[in-house]
Amino acid sequence: MPTYTVHAVNVGSFALGETDKVLTMFSAERGIIRAVAKGARKPGSKIAGRADVLNVNKLLLATGKTFEIITQAENLETFPNVRKDLNRLSYCLYYAELTNHFGLGLADESASYFDFLCDSLRAQGKGDIDAGSLCLVFALKFLEWLGYQPELDCCVVCRDVLTEYRIAMFHYESGGIVCERCTAEEQRTKVAEGYSKVRQTSSFVKESMHITPLVWKRLILAASDTVPTGINGNDSPAIVRATEAARRVIQTYIEYRAGKNMKSLELIGKL
Amino acid sequence: MFFTPPLAKLIEEFQKFPGVGPKSAQRMAFYVLNMNYDSVQNLAFAITDAKDKVKNCSKCFHLSSNDPCEICTSDKRDRSKICVVAEARDVIALERTREFKGSYHVLTGLISPLEGKGPEHLSIRELLNRVHDDNVEEVILAINPTIEGDATVLYLNHLLKPLGSKITRIAFGLPVGADLEYADDSTLSKALEGRREV
Numbered sequence: 001m002p003t004y005t006v007h008a009v010n011v012g013s014f015a016l017g018e019t020d021k022v023l024t025m026f027s028a029e030r031g032i033i034r035a036v037a038k039g040a041r042k043p044g045s046k047i048a049g050r051a052d053v054l055n056v057n058k059l060l061l062a063t064g065k066t067f068e069i070i071t072q073a074e075n076l077e078t079f080p081n082v083r084k085d086l087n088r089l090s091y092c093l094y095y096a097e098l099t100n101h102f103g104l105g106l107a108d109e110s111a112s113y114f115d116f117l118c119d120s121l122r123a124q125g126k127g128d129i130d131a132g133s134l135c136l137v138f139a140l141k142f143l144e145w146l147g148y149q150p151e152l153d154c155c156v157v158c159r160d161v162l163t164e165y166r167i168a169m170f171h172y173e174s175g176g177i178v179c180e181r182c183t184a185e186e187q188r189t190k191v192a193e194g195y196s197k198v199r200q201t202s203s204f205v206k207e208s209m210h211i212t213p214l215v216w217k218r219l220i221l222a223a224s225d226t227v228p229t230g231i232n233g234n235d236s237p238a239i240v241r242a243t244e245a246a247r248r249v250i251q252t253y254i255e256y257r258a259g260k261n262m263k264s265l266e267l268i269g270k271l
Numbered sequence: 272m273f274f275t276p277p278l279a280k281l282i283e284e285f286q287k288f289p290g291v292g293p294k295s296a297q298r299m300a301f302y303v304l305n306m307n308y309d310s311v312q313n314l315a316f317a318i319t320d321a322k323d324k325v326k327n328c329s330k331c332f333h334l335s336s337n338d339p340c341e342i343c344t345s346d347k348r349d350r351s352k353i354c355v356v357a358e359a360r361d362v363i364a365l366e367r368t369r370e371f372k373g374s375y376h377v378l379t380g381l382i383s384p385l386e387g388k389g390p391e392h393l394s395i396r397e398l399l400n401r402v403h404d405d406n407v408e409e410v411i412l413a414i415n416p417t418i419e420g421d422a423t424v425l426y427l428n429h430l431l432k433p434l435g436s437k438i439t440r441i442a443f444g445l446p447v448g449a450d451l452e453y454a455d456d457s458t459l460s461k462a463l464e465g466r467r468e469v
Contacts, residue, residue: 012385018290044446049455053385053418078457083418086425093384093418263387267422 001062003071006030009117010053011096011103015041021051022067025059026099028114031107035061035068050075054082054092056118077118081125086267088124091135093264095120098142101258105146113145130240136222136247139254148257150250151176152219158182164213170249171208172256177216178208207256209249214242222246278304327359330401332377332394334359342375349373351408355398355427357381357415365413373411376401381419382426390426398427402434412440416461 008025016022021040025033040051050057050073060072082092099106099117106113120138124131143149154161156176168183170176178186211219218239255261274282278300285296303311327333328340335341342348342362352373356362362375378393402410410431414420424440431438444462445454454462 044449046453049458055457075455075457078455080457080460083421084425086422086429089418089422089425090384097385264384266387266389267382267384267426 001064001069003060003062004029005058005060006033007056007058007076007114008033009096009099009114009121010051010055010057011100013051013053019045023051023070024100024103025057026103026106026110026114026117028111031110032100032103033061033068035059035070036064037070037073047073052078053096054079054121077122079121079125081127082121085127085131088127088131090264090267091131092121092124094135094262095138097262097264098139098254101260101262102142102146109145116141116145130243132247133222133243136218136243136250139247139250140219140223143250143254143257146257148175148253150219150223150253152216152223155179155182157186162216164216167211167213167216169208170211170253172253173207175253177211209252211245211249212242214238215245215249218242218246219249327377327379330397331375332359332379332397333362333375347372350405352411353398353401353407353409354411354413356413357420357423361413371411373409378414378423381414381417382423383419384422393423395427395430399430399434402431402436407436409437409439412438414440416443 006025006027006029008027010023010025012024013021016036019039019041021037023035023037023040025035027033037047037051039045040047042048047070049055055075056077058074058076059070061068062071079092082088095117120134123129123134140149150170151174152162154176155166155178156171156174157178158181160166160179162177162179166179166181167177168180169178171178222243251262251265273279281300281303282293282296285291285299286293288296291299303314306314324336325334326336326338328335328338328343330339330343333340333342337344349372352371353376354365354371354373355376355378356365357378357380359377362377365371365375376394376398378395378398380388380393382388382390382393401407410427412424412427414424428438442465444458444465445451451459
């Protein structure tokens, strides 16, 4: 069996047979890889400690029929601080879930994305910046990697430059912000077509979310950051709420693109 | 059709067991056919009897044919200490050590954010009620050191701390007979963290 070496972050796993585990990893060399960690669920297994989600390993893989087979594994990073804070752990698992879901689309730029993912996990582990803000910056950058970067400067319908007085909605299907005038125009058209204003069942309304100028500014600020270290944690409550609202807008946009809800952030709401 | 319908049905049923593939299922089915009739009846009775009688204890959620279970009703057990485990099989593993004389609480799983398994799927509310009502002095979290285990421990710690009980987690480190050279970084750092005077 031919073997090769990769550097990879574990982004998911499931049990196989009595003692094996299948790991989904994002590697710097080949993007998403699925490999069997034989005996990883045995108590004395040498590989068990390396097979956990969010661990970064250097691996020697053998080509298998369905899955690759892990023959050697060396632990490079484990992000222990992330495991001490439930919020940060949930956000890191969200990064893993996103990578697992969209990872195939990142194969061409796997080395750069691998570094970006490791940097993002490291930033969450440091604990000096608000976890939700870091997640917002990560999510916007992640969308840029995928080619789904939201349009935040111009209205996605009329292409006019946006100002804080003209913000109305974030439209998921169009992937950006719709100005006040275009939103009003759309609603007038729907009413003319016979939709009740109370029902508001048009796809335009269902696929969009109202945003405030402050939320828009947080989105602009987060999108301008190239590394997830931008937004400091000493903001006023209004800024914190706006950042959280901006994160939810982008989270919903990602879920719209994914066609499913991301489960890893559900825990945060339960605390 | 290679197998006659009753045999095919038996193979199909065996294949539903975890870790049993088509070949193993065939082997088990042929073994059953070669057993004498009494043994087959005993096997069938054991399966239905276990299914009928074994339930979760209403107090600790351990598997037992009695409710409350033998551990919860025993006078020799220290009720001021609760050992929290993920599954009923973890109780059996801890009981094998004969070291722990307190009571148990089985969570019936772990919080797994990636699989969408949240705290509402576990017996956490019942644990909080027990800790509150029974004046528990110490809650020992005997939960696996995995991402799911860590998430569950952080969540339980968040809820249990206000109740005033001492909360501890079992030690982690090298298994007996292990080799330092092959231990991973996180296991070694946990082992160093939990070192003790000899």
